[in-house]
Amino acid sequence: MIRCAFTTVQLHTEIDAVSPTWRVRALRRTEALKNGTQRRITSMWSETKPAFMKLQGPKCPFCEKWLEDQAIEQDVEHFRPKNNVKRWRVPSALSGHGITLSQPATGSEPGYRLLAYHPENYAAACKTCNSVLKRDYFPIGGVRNSAADNVGSCRDEKAYLIFPLGTRDDDPEKLIEFHGLSPQPTKSRGFKRKRALVTIDFFKLDDLDQRKGLIRERASKLEHLYFALKERDSPNSTQMEVNQAQQAITNLTKPTASHVNCLRSFQRLWEMRNAEARQLYEAIAAYLSSGSD
Numbered sequence: 001m002i003r004c005a006f007t008t009v010q011l012h013t014e015i016d017a018v019s020p021t022w023r024v025r026a027l028r029r030t031e032a033l034k035n036g037t038q039r040r041i042t043s044m045w046s047e048t049k050p051a052f053m054k055l056q057g058p059k060c061p062f063c064e065k066w067l068e069d070q071a072i073e074q075d076v077e078h079f080r081p082k083n084n085v086k087r088w089r090v091p092s093a094l095s096g097h098g099i100t101l102s103q104p105a106t107g108s109e110p111g112y113r114l115l116a117y118h119p120e121n122y123a124a125a126c127k128t129c130n131s132v133l134k135r136d137y138f139p140i141g142g143v144r145n146s147a148a149d150n151v152g153s154c155r156d157e158k159a160y161l162i163f164p165l166g167t168r169d170d171d172p173e174k175l176i177e178f179h180g181l182s183p184q185p186t187k188s189r190g191f192k193r194k195r196a197l198v199t200i201d202f203f204k205l206d207d208l209d210q211r212k213g214l215i216r217e218r219a220s221k222l223e224h225l226y227f228a229l230k231e232r233d234s235p236n237s238t239q240m241e242v243n244q245a246q247q248a249i250t251n252l253t254k255p256t257a258s259h260v261n262c263l264r265s266f267q268r269l270w271e272m273r274n275a276e277a278r279q280l281y282e283a284i285a286a287y288l289s290s291g292s293d
């Protein structure tokens, strides 16, 4: 996960380019929900999908998987659920980390109805992250503000999931980094460490059973980066080879490319502890050639 750093103005510009009337209609519907003249939340967010696909690369902002430019591959999702928030249980893998939840003992909670038409509450995500994993969960440690009509007023909720779009939330790369193929929290303690732990587990970013394809894709990208770094730094490379390798490294690690947090983490290791990076690559090469997960 890395930040997709666009401004609110850029987001509005892209949505206006897709549909000049969308934002006005969205505001009207939010007003109607507020004053009670509309009860049902009917879909109009799919119309904004091309704007998010453009801003996001297009890749899934949660797992960094490349999104095919076809409707079946991705959804526009509400980060904060619009109808109901389902009860979430701390997974056993995270017990002992002091993750406390603010939620009723039973049943679900009201969702964030007034954020249903708020584009800063949207992301185009892959089917696994959105439909299989995210669903209507939104674990928090603070006080739920389900009456919020803008995402800025939800700060005190202490959301465990990191939102990677825009610049309102923590920068995911400051909370999560990779050791080889494995995502890890960067902080040794505190709430930000808990956010990283929950986000990694929630989206199964390190799960070889549930996310085989994702982790293989990540490994394959890392292998490309490894050979480009090797070529760039080899004393036997010609100037042209060095330039081409550097171009490949730049392309692989630009913000909108896939699996960038993993690749940037590996590049940092390569620059700082080269022998360790080379050793780590041996294990990744063995994983890739094994043909099993």
Ligand SMILES: [Zn+2]
Pocket: 060, 061, 062, 063, 064, 065, 125, 126, 127, 128, 129, 130
């Ligand atoms: Zn995803």
